Amino acid sequence: MVLRRLRTLWRQLLRLERPRHSPGVWRNRDTASVLLVCALVALVSSWPWLVEPNLRPGMEAPFTAKAPQAAMVVDSNALEERRQELVPRSTVQVVDEQANGQLRQKLEQDLQAVEQQAKSNQQRIEPVAITTEERNWLRGAGGTQLTAWGREVRQAQLRMLSQGLAAGVAEGQLLQAATLQLEPLAPLPRGLGARLLASSLQGHSNLRSDPGLSQRRIEALITQQGIPTIKVQQGDLITRQGDTISPQAFDVLDYFGLVNRRPRPLAWLGHSLEALAMAGVLVLVLRRWRACLEPRQALLALGALLVVQGFALWLGPLASPLVLLVPPALLLAQGLGTPCGLAWLAAASFLWPMPITALMAVRLLVAAAVGSVAALAAGRQRSRAELLQLAVLLPGAGLLLQWLVLQSRLQGPGAVARVDLVSEALLLGGLLMAGLLLAPLVETFFGLVTRARLMELxxxxxxxxxxxxxxxxxxxxxxxxxxxxxxxxxxxxxxxxxxxxxxxxxxxxxxxxxxxxxxxxxxxxxxxxxxxxxxxxxxxxxxxxxxxxxxxxxxxxxxxxxxxxxxxxxxxxxxxxxxxxxxxxxxxxxxxxxxxxxxxxxxxxxxxxxxxxxxxxxxxxxxxxxxxxxxxxxxxxxxxxxxxxxxxxxxxxxxxxxxxxxxxxxxxxxxxxxxxxxxxxxxxxxxxx
CATH class of the missing domain: 1.10.3210 (Hypothetical protein af1432)
Structure with missing residues (x-):
């Protein structure tokens, strides 16, 4: 029975392998745009060999290294931690002249409103509460006296602003400070002027942070406390081949010149040609299995590959293969067919940024397995409801499979690892749900024909x-x-x-x-x-x-x-x-x-x-x-x-x-x-x- 089923499957595979008809002809500009995106994929995939050092913390050491001589190496990780601790306490603030101008303008408007109140017999809206005695004083004071009073109030504000003003100062404290600044005035105009000052300054600040001065203060404090260093003796083992490079080991390797920070043009050229060939093979496979493939559909597959490579490089060790590989594979399998989705998944897995640690290799294999199941199942889904069920089942299957594999490998992951896996599964489920909502727009824009859309039409x-x-x-x-x-x-x-x-x-x-x-x-x-x-x-x-x-x-x-x-x-x-x-x-x-x-x-x-x-x-x-x-x-x-x-x-x-x-x-x-x-x-x- 099993042999008969295997024989039938083999015949079907041979039948599918036979070419059906020649692919459609693309215009020159369409071919040029596809080749351009292939070149971008090659550039992004080979970027680490062009600008990044050959070693970095968290990767497996490619060789065993010992210290050639005794040295005191700066511990950059501890130094950065100390610097981050000092940032909240070492921020230097200076007076912002633009904020001073806005506050002076507000006080000027309040003074004009008070002076107009003094000249008018009608009751108007006042910037501050004015007592009957103060209103009588304003109406009885002459123009010279009012001008002198306004000048004193303005000078008092300048003195307060030059000392710096914080937004959280209580109104009572502002009123007390303003009263002290206007002490030479008589009690009646002094109280009115102090309230005007407090009203114009309440809740405002004229201070801004100065990064340059703040950095100088941080460096001075670090110098006073002492720069953290790593003491190395001649012959000390820095790292062993296959072990994970720690931040301290990376600092020591860098100190002895064992980290290559120069561009490696030959390595970059080799990896870029490899990525370019993979992108080209992907396009050829898509056209082989889908002769009516349109250029915009090829650009969709290459664009998804480019986005995945970019996110994987940006996130580094934090990148999740399950989250980045499964949703595009599912979308392409729905719109272009299962073989196209599997071809894209193979290309994206092959171009995953190097180096790949043992843990990342396991996660990449799990993601490829889940993505393959998604691509195979996508061709059988005939409605949005079935796709919704798939969007719920795939994260659960990925979570369970990763947990089983990592548990057997790491001898029981801790609570933090379990929480990370659950968060990853929730993120994958959210992306799949969002993909279902945006699928009609993607189908219309790129001309995809999914089973669900055919059923709707x-x-x-x-x-x-x-x-x-x-x-x-x-x-x-x-x-x-x-x-x-x-x-x-x-x-x-x-x-x-x-x-x-x-x-x-x-x-x-x-x-x-x-x-x-x-x-x-x-x-x-x-x-x-x-x-x-x-x-x-x-x-x-x-x-x-x-x-x-x-x-x-x-x-x-x-x-x-x-x-x-x-x-x-x-x-x-x-x-x-x-x-x-x-x-x-x-x-x-x-x-x-x-x-x-x-x-x-x-x-x-x-x-x-x-x-x-x-x-x-x-x-x-x-x-x-x-x-x-x-x-x-x-x-x-x-x-x-x-x-x-x-x-x-x-x-x-x-x-x-x-x-x-x-x-x-x-x-x-x-x-x-x-x-x-x-x-x-x-x-x-x-x-x-």
Whole structure:
């Protein structure tokens, strides 16, 4: 049993390996943009070999090193910790002249308001509460006296600001300080001036931090306390090969010149070429498995690779492979297919920034395993609800798998490690949920066709399909019949069933521009082509249903793989009926004028639809006594006609698959022609008055 299943799987793999059809042609600027992004991926991936030292704390030592001589090495880690401790206590603040100007302007406005109050007999809104005695003094004081009083208040504010003003000073303290500054004045104007000063300064500060002076103070304090150092004796073991480099060991290695901080052009060139080749292979694999791959979809895969590499370099040892690799692999597998998602996952894992510690290697393998499961499962999800379930299950599976692997490796992780794994799983779940919310936008912008989107577009209540059922009911019924045939054919040769079914529903939407010109919508009425009596005009009307269909596809934003069904289901077929009439009038008429403009089918799915479209009317018109072998021969003749006309040359469909299609179409016809039981219908009883 197991051997039989393995043999079947091997045959399927060999079958999938066979090329289907050649990839589509890209424009020069599209190719240039893809190559540019490949170069950016290579640059980011090889960045550590260009600007970073060859050693750093936290990585495994590539060699064993001993101290060549005794030395006192500055402990940079302890020095930085001490510096961080001194920062809150050593910040130097200076007076900010811009803040002084704003506070002086506010006091000036308050003084003007008080002086206007003194000159007016009407009650106005005052900046501070003014007593009756102070109001009488203001009205009785002359202009010279008020000017002198205002000058004293301004000078008092300047003296207070020059000493520095903190925002948290209590109002009572400000009022007391202002009163002391105005002590030469009489009690009545002194109290009013002090309240004006306190009101203008309350809650404000004219101080700002000076980084330069603060740094000098910190350095002076560190010098006074003593710079932390590491005492090294000659022959002391600095680090052993394979051990993790500690910050102190890194300082000692750097002191003895064992850390290379210079750019390594040869190493950088080698790794950049390696990353460039990997990005190029990724694009080739994507085009191999998806011949209709658009440049923007290749840019999406390369852009995701670039973002992952950037975050992995930025975060360093804190980067989580599970969080960075799984969401893009899931998205690409949904939109471009499982093989594309797996290819991207392999490229991203291969280009993970070096060096990779033993712990990071384990986490990377776990992420690759979870990402592979996500890519394999993504191709089977047919609704947003199923994708939501997957977004919940994947973080849980990743958490459990990482915990089991790390526990067996580290002999039981501590509470902090468990909390980190839980946080990582929660972050992964949040990213997957956010991806589900943004998926429709990504699908529209990059032209991705996921299973969930195909199911949504196949809803018969969609606006365009609803229009087709109301305005062209005959075409709509013809469409449903074609969809049934095409779906069975796709199932027989293991093509994309969802894509074929949805494409079949939209392939004839262009007939909405004039339903009465197509026989399935005419019923018992007259055929307008007879009254037109112009085969060339009739041929133009038939071609117009393809052109108008493409316009509707753009208007309703159908994905390109669905829009391709509209012209390719007709290919470059002959309009034989009107060509015959035209040659009755002029035998020299060129056949090309009565052919659809194409293109011919460029995928197995569009080829299936073309054959189903050609066989549907013929199967329905077979007489009741037709045998299954006769129906099969009729379908074979139609398919061979299409094949002899070179309509299937670019579809990648094989002869064996054509035979499977014949049998599938006949099975559908047999189901449609099944026998029914003749139920007796009783005679209707009459009624008597």
């Amino acid at each position: 196949a809803d018969l209540q969609r606006p365009l399909l609803r229009r087709l059922s109301v305005e062209a009911p005959g075409t709509f019924e013809h469409t449903l019949m074609i969809a049934g045939l095409a779906e069975e054919g796709a199932r027989a040769i293991q093509a994309d069933i969802d894509l074929v079914r949805t494409g079949a529903l939209y392939h004839d939407v262009g007939k909405l521009h004039g339903p009465q010109w197509f026989i399935e919508n005419q019923g018992e009425g007259a055929n307008p082509h007879d009254s037109l009596d112009d085969p060339f005009a009739s041929a133009a009307i038939l071609q117009a249903h393809v052109d108008e269909g493409l316009k509707l596809a753009r208007r309703y934003r159908l994905p390109r793989p669905l829009a391709d069904f509209i012209p390719e289901h007709q290919g470059t077929l002959k309009m034989g009926y009107f060509l015959h009439h035209a040659r009755e009038r002029d035998p020299g008429v060129a056949e090309e004028r009565f052919r659809y403009r194409g293109p011919t089918p460029r995928s197995r799915e569009t080829a299936i639809l073309m054959l189903a479209d050609g066989c549907e009317a013929a199967l329905r018109s077979l007489p009741p006594g037709t045998s299954e072998s006769e129906a099969r021969q009729m379908v074979r003749r139609i398919i061979e006609t299409r094949q002899d006309d070179n309509q299937l040359a670019e579809s990648g469909i094989s002869r064996a698959e054509l035979e499977l299609l014949i049998r599938a179409f006949v099975r559908v016809w047999r189901r449609m022609r099944h026998r029914r039981i003749a139920y007796p219908i009783p005679a209707r009883k009459g009624y008597s008055a």
